[in-house]
Amino acid sequence: MTSSYFVEWLTQHKRYTTVYLLGEGGMGQVFHATDPDLSRELAVKVLLDDVRDEASRARFHNEMKALTRIGSHPGVVQFYSKESTPRGDDVMVMAFIDGGTLAHAIKDRARTGRGFTVKEVVYFLRPIASALDYMHHELHPGWVHRDVKPANILLRKNPGSLPPAVLSDFGISIEEGQSRLTKIGHIVGTEKYLAPENKGHAYGDDDLSARADDYSLALIAFEMLTLHHLKDTMPRSEWRGERRLPELSSAAFSDVLAPDTAAVASQVQDVLSKALDSVPMQRYSTAEEFIQALEKISNSSSFAAPQKSPTAPQSPRSEHTAHTTPTQKWPEPPRPTENMQPTGFVAPSNPISSTAHVRPSTPVTPPTPIPPQQSGVPSALSAPPKKDNGNALIITATVVVIILIFLVTWAIVA
Numbered sequence: 349m350t351s352s353y354f355v356e357w358l359t360q361h362k363r364y365t366t367v368y369l370l371g372e373g374g375m376g377q378v379f380h381a382t383d384p385d386l387s388r389e390l391a392v393k394v395l396l397d398d399v400r401d402e403a404s405r406a407r408f409h410n411e412m413k414a415l416t417r418i419g420s421h422p423g424v425v426q427f428y429s430k431e432s433t434p435r436g437d438d439v440m441v442m443a444f445i446d447g448g449t450l451a452h453a454i455k456d457r458a459r460t461g462r463g464f465t466v467k468e469v470v471y472f473l474r475p476i477a478s479a480l481d482y483m484h485h486e487l488h489p490g491w492v493h494r495d496v497k498p499a500n501i502l503l504r505k506n507p508g509s510l511p512p513a514v515l516s517d518f519g520i521s522i523e524e525g526q527s528r529l530t531k532i533g534h535i536v537g538t539e540k541y542l543a544p545e546n547k548g549h550a551y552g553d554d555d556l557s558a559r560a561d562d563y564s565l566a567l568i569a570f571e572m573l574t575l576h577h578l579k580d581t582m583p584r585s586e587w588r589g590e591r592r593l594p595e596l597s598s599a600a601f602s603d604v605l606a607p608d609t610a611a612v613a614s615q616v617q618d619v620l621s622k623a624l625d626s627v628p629m630q631r632y633s634t635a636e637e638f639i640q641a642l643e644k645i646s647n648s649s650s651f652a653a654p655q656k657s658p659t660a661p662q663s664p665r666s667e668h669t670a671h672t673t674p675t676q677k678w679p680e681p682p683r684p685t686e687n688m689q690p691t692g693f694v695a696p697s698n699p700i701s702s703t704a705h706v707r708p709s710t711p712v713t714p715p716t717p718i719p720p721q722q723s724g725v726p727s728a729l730s731a732p733p734k735k736d737n738g739n740a741l742i743i744t745a746t747v748v749v750i751i752l753i754f755l756v757t758w759a760i761v762a
């Protein structure tokens with residue numbers, strides 16, 4: 349239930365405008381608000397009234413701590429401040445990301461019956477991979493997110509030069525060597541996106557590693573491409589045991605794979621098989637390596653040639669401005685899938701209920717400058733213009749003729 353006390357605090361005390369509920373998770377409510385002084389849109393999170401026990405508060409603080417450590421990464425939702433209401437609610441203020449979640453986008457795509465192309469998957473998941481690699485390999489001590497899933501990936505409507513997607517919800521993330529936030533024996537994360545290391549049953553928190561986060565990312569890629577969740581393609585016993593990747597080139601996927609993807613199904617199969625290997629050490633060693641393998645396929649000759657696309661408008665909002673270098677560019681965004689016809693297909697794991705729309709983003713790659721010699725445009729520094737010798741001759745001849753006429757006329761008169 350929406351906390352009227354909290355809404356009143358946001359509007360009366362903080363004097364925020366456009367306050368409305370954005371979403372509610374298991375732990376908290378997230379509100380949209382605008383700070384009129386800074387002309388800045390915010391997402392403000394508060395614990396639900398009925399989940400204010402110690403464990404939930406610890407998770408809430410853990411999320412703010414995680415975001416403080418890693419929030420400056422452009423692939424992670426930006427944390428602005430920690431506040432408290434007079435009655436003692438902890439409040440988390442972060443950047444508002446306006447394009448809904450990737451879960452919404454997948455549901456929207458399921459409505460068309462045609463999966464994301466490999467290029468689109470690379471476009472949306474690369475910033476997430478970059479954030480995961482940063483958390484896992486660059487931070488010391490490192491962090492593991494442990495709940496990487498489409499509902500925790502927020503999208504930007506018009507990203508401009510910013511990443512089109514950011515990772516959010518760090519409630520159960522864990523710092524290397526940190527004490528457990530959840531009781532041993534309780535499943536951590538969302539079962540559909542968990543790596544097989546947990547054997548499908550209860551396990552302790554420390555069992556999840558960086559490679560488990562990367563595995564979840566690969567599961568998301570599989571879902572985007574096929575509009576099926578991997579778990580739904582196999583019996584439960586198999587999901588809990590030796591998971592096998594179904595054949596992407598089989599009839600089961602022929603209707604749903606984007607034509608571009610269908611053309612390279614066996615290569616995609618190889619990449620996904622490695623990323624989703626049951627043995628963690630057999631997987632790609634970083635998330636970016638996985639994304640690069642997909643990108644290589646999308647750039648290969650068997651893949652449809654990319655169309656020339658116009659330069660994207662810059663996003664009017666830039667909540668990461670302070671943290672993003674001006675040269676930061678993200679990959680060229682996807683073209684809309686060709687021949688996208690609604691087929692009525694709805695993936696079992698993707699019930700249609702979304703209202704959020706994620707418009708295909710516009711490209712961010714500036715057009716390649718044309719070298720002056722090919723451009724056909726005259727240049728001030730190119731070869732000097734040729735002299736017009738023909739004109740000079742005519743002028744000289746005319747002057748000579750006039751002098752002759754003058755001399756003849758003068759002789760006659762004389």
Ligand SMILES: Nc1ncnc2c1ncn2[C@@H]1O[C@H](COP(=O)(O)OP(=O)(O)OP(=O)(O)O)[C@@H](O)[C@H]1O
Nearest residue numbers: 370371372373374375376378391442443444445517
């Ligand atoms: N920064 C943001 N910008 C826009 N919308 C957001 C933002 N953060 C969260 N939301 C919305 O609020 C919803 C709930 O947020 P969140 O998942 O963080 O809550 P939670 O209670 O921690 O959820 P969970 O039960 O998954 O742990 C999200 O699904 C999303 O729609």
